[in-house]
Amino acid sequence: MNPEYPALSTASLIDLDSPMTSLKQYQLAAALERDLGHPAIADNPLSFQRTAEIDEQETFPEAEVAWLYNWQLQHYYIPTQCGGKFTSFEEFVGFVRVMARRDLNITIAFTTMFWSFLTWMAGTDAQKAKLAQYMQEDHGTMCLAYSERDHGSDLVGGSVVARKVPGGYRLTGEKWPINRATRSGITYVLARTNEEGGNRGLSLFMVDKREINPNEYGNNPKIKTHGIRAADMSGIYFEDCFVPDTMLLGQEGQGLELALKGFQITRALCAAFSQGAADTCLRTTLNFALNRQLYGKTVWDMPHARRTLVNGFLDILTCDCVNLAAARGFHVAPRQFSVWSAVDKYFVPVTLENMQQDISVVLGARFYMRDEHDHGVFQKMLRDSSIISVFDGSSVVNLHALILQRRQLAKTRGRRKPKDIEAINARLKNSFDLNTDLPPFDPTQLELISRGADDVPQGLESALEALEALTPAEVDATVLGCLKQQGQQLLQALDDQDAAIAQSAFEHGHDQSFESFEQAKHYCRIHAATACLHMWLHNRRHLGEFFAQGQWLVLCLDRLLAQWLPTRPAVPETYYATVEAELLSLYKAEQMFSIVPFQLATLPAADPVPPAPAAMAIP
Amino acid sequence: MNPTATQSQTATSPVEAIQIWLVQQLSEVLSLDPATVDVTQPLTRYGLDSIDAVTLVGDLEDWLDEELPSTLLWDYPTIAKAATYLVEELEVSVDTGN
Numbered sequence A: 001m002n003p004e005y006p007a008l009s010t011a012s013l014i015d016l017d018s019p020m021t022s023l024k025q026y027q028l029a030a031a032l033e034r035d036l037g038h039p040a041i042a043d044n045p046l047s048f049q050r051t052a053e054i055d056e057q058e059t060f061p062e063a064e065v066a067w068l069y070n071w072q073l074q075h076y077y078i079p080t081q082c083g084g085k086f087t088s089f090e091e092f093v094g095f096v097r098v099m100a101r102r103d104l105n106i107t108i109a110f111t112t113m114f115w116s117f118l119t120w121m122a123g124t125d126a127q128k129a130k131l132a133q134y135m136q137e138d139h140g141t142m143c144l145a146y147s148e149r150d151h152g153s154d155l156v157g158g159s160v161v162a163r164k165v166p167g168g169y170r171l172t173g174e175k176w177p178i179n180r181a182t183r184s185g186i187t188y189v190l191a192r193t194n195e196e197g198g199n200r201g202l203s204l205f206m207v208d209k210r211e212i213n214p215n216e217y218g219n220n221p222k223i224k225t226h227g228i229r230a231a232d233m234s235g236i237y238f239e240d241c242f243v244p245d246t247m248l249l250g251q252e253g254q255g256l257e258l259a260l261k262g263f264q265i266t267r268a269l270c271a272a273f274s275q276g277a278a279d280t281c282l283r284t285t286l287n288f289a290l291n292r293q294l295y296g297k298t299v300w301d302m303p304h305a306r307r308t309l310v311n312g313f314l315d316i317l318t319c320d321c322v323n324l325a326a327a328r329g330f331h332v333a334p335r336q337f338s339v340w341s342a343v344d345k346y347f348v349p350v351t352l353e354n355m356q357q358d359i360s361v362v363l364g365a366r367f368y369m370r371d372e373h374d375h376g377v378f379q380k381m382l383r384d385s386s387i388i389s390v391f392d393g394s395s396v397v398n399l400h401a402l403i404l405q406r407r408q409l410a411k412t413r414g415r416r417k418p419k420d421i422e423a424i425n426a427r428l429k430n431s432f433d434l435n436t437d438l439p440p441f442d443p444t445q446l447e448l449i450s451r452g453a454d455d456v457p458q459g460l461e462s463a464l465e466a467l468e469a470l471t472p473a474e475v476d477a478t479v480l481g482c483l484k485q486q487g488q489q490l491l492q493a494l495d496d497q498d499a500a501i502a503q504s505a506f507e508h509g510h511d512q513s514f515e516s517f518e519q520a521k522h523y524c525r526i527h528a529a530t531a532c533l534h535m536w537l538h539n540r541r542h543l544g545e546f547f548a549q550g551q552w553l554v555l556c557l558d559r560l561l562a563q564w565l566p567t568r569p570a571v572p573e574t575y576y577a578t579v580e581a582e583l584l585s586l587y588k589a590e591q592m593f594s595i596v597p598f599q600l601a602t603l604p605a606a607d608p609v610p611p612a613p614a615a616m617a618i619p
Numbered sequence B: 001m002n003p004t005a006t007q008s009q010t011a012t013s014p015v016e017a018i019q020i021w022l023v024q025q026l027s028e029v030l031s032l033d034p035a036t037v038d039v040t041q042p043l044t045r046y047g048l049d050s051i052d053a054v055t056l057v058g059d060l061e062d063w064l065d066e067e068l069p070s071t072l073l074w075d076y077p078t079i080a081k082a083a084t085y086l087v088e089e090l091e092v093s094v095d096t097g098n
């Protein structure tokens, strides 16, 4: 047996306790859940009723954001080395999901604090100390001012200028549309310090509004948006505004480099917004399907509805594997994040946005209503979450970044030597085994290119060897048979794409063909499927019986393979019943739809969730 | 990358070998006539954008079999400057065939 995988001699050794008992990185999320309370209770801080009202009024969620500060959640955006309590991105993703499943207006408004990683990455000790104090004690926050009216994704094309003067710079120009541009004390501004522009012509400033002349800058009015309608979407303009040298982050000319590296961090974290939204959409739809009676039965009783919801749950599990691994991978393989975070930011938001659309069919007319059924939370989540794949580097921008590195990825994969594979396996164990401790995140390790490394697909053969080593005493023979076959199909797809890439003419720049974007999407799916496989292999022992059985994994892989293999061997129909049962059980127990189904807030006993009809009993 | 491209021209020094290789790459990437590439002009003038410049460093690493700063062509924005830096500061070795 491959020593990188936990040894497991008999199925009876599987830890059937709640996964929560041993995974300390989920305790913070569970605690926040408990204190926020059930979102169906109107008086709770981020209840569905309250957040619907906020959205309708389009007013900034002042009290809710204050509640989160008073809970001291801001400390978890500040690394321990800088005086805060942030220890891992896995923990971070966990608590962001807890907020996001309630409301994205509030989550996104509060989480602009993740831009502080720019300072944790590149700031001086004095800048770090000042920012930490501002966040912890003054309950301050920041915004990211990169985009301009005439320059969106094209950062180098930006026209805000910072002219050098004695002791500092004079900033001129406008940034728009910027989330929290008005309601934030710190603005990260990307500006031209070289008139000619160019790759070293941009610098990043951490502008502290408290210390600049209020007559030299201003904010644009609120922009009305389709979703996150309560957000402070606005802009900021500078008119020959003096900013002292102490507000420059990193070196002059380092702006583009820092911006691109900072995106690697925040892009992967955006996936957690989508995960929270997806959980609520599925939960509220289940609530409907289990209780709505027609033709003498419930919606859930109808095979089409049931399968649609199960597929949605499978998509959530797939995205869990992708995003939890990415969150952990930051600590283990930060040098690969120009690729890894592009995959994550493309795959997770897009998959979950599609999933929400898919399950809206089951909710029917109510998916469109703003005040029916759980206070119209479904349509709100749909509106709110549709921006996730656009902001902070859109799907095309991420795919484009991947396209440019795709040839190196193929080359490097073709050159792997036994010692490289050994190193990949060791990193994969740390990135995937949720029981292993993570090294502290070191942002100085981030790189603009991954030099052809992407552990997840490059460890596929190792995963297949581990499958070969499993015995029917450990894993059901049919499950194992399916997984081996699916693993080979994945390997074939990866080999085929690598071969095609090696033969094709390589385009640089922004002249990439439509087809190359499709190819990049395909790569993301292969990466995602392989992530599911690694996740299962490394955690079979500690994530409970449902996880260990692996039937869900066969179905998740089947859903991904279906996208390029329309004809493939059928998977056992009974596996769907297993996943249905798990879905219902998590729903009833009010646990997160996740491979780590931690406990969510429950309703007081006197006020139970409407009971599911007897027919819905878990088999 | 096409190693034969450099073999058709003889380089007399490592700096020159790198210059020839970069000219060749740039012409391929941007569909230019190599004869029109001036090694003392900024690469951006030929339309090589920021992320292309980083990708090109990846190819250069492959050719030289050495890890380089990924922002090399941002910091040394002409072919001449980059080649000189690589040889004189980073002391990379290139087989010039001599």
Ligand SMILES: Cc1cc2nc3c(=O)[nH]c(=O)nc-3n(C[C@H](O)[C@H](O)[C@H](O)COP(=O)(O)OP(=O)(O)OC[C@H]3O[C@@H](n4cnc5c(N)ncnc54)[C@H](O)[C@@H]3O)c2cc1C
Residues within 6 Å of the ligand: A143, A144, A145, A146, A147, A148, A151, A152, A153, A154, A176, A177, A178, A179, A180, A225, A228, A233, A387, A390, A391, A392, A393, A394, A396, A397, A400, A510
């Ligand atoms: C709710 C919301 C919040 C936002 N928050 C912020 C914020 O806090 N800070 C901030 O700086 N910005 C913010 N933005 C701006 C957002 O990041 C920009 O919309 C984004 O940068 C894209 O810019 P653009 O829409 O102007 O599109 P452009 O960059 O002008 O692109 C137009 C189109 O060209 C295509 N395209 C672009 N690049 C490529 C490529 N590489 N390959 C192929 N096709 C491409 C795409 O189809 C794209 O949609 C926010 C936007 C919204 C709606």
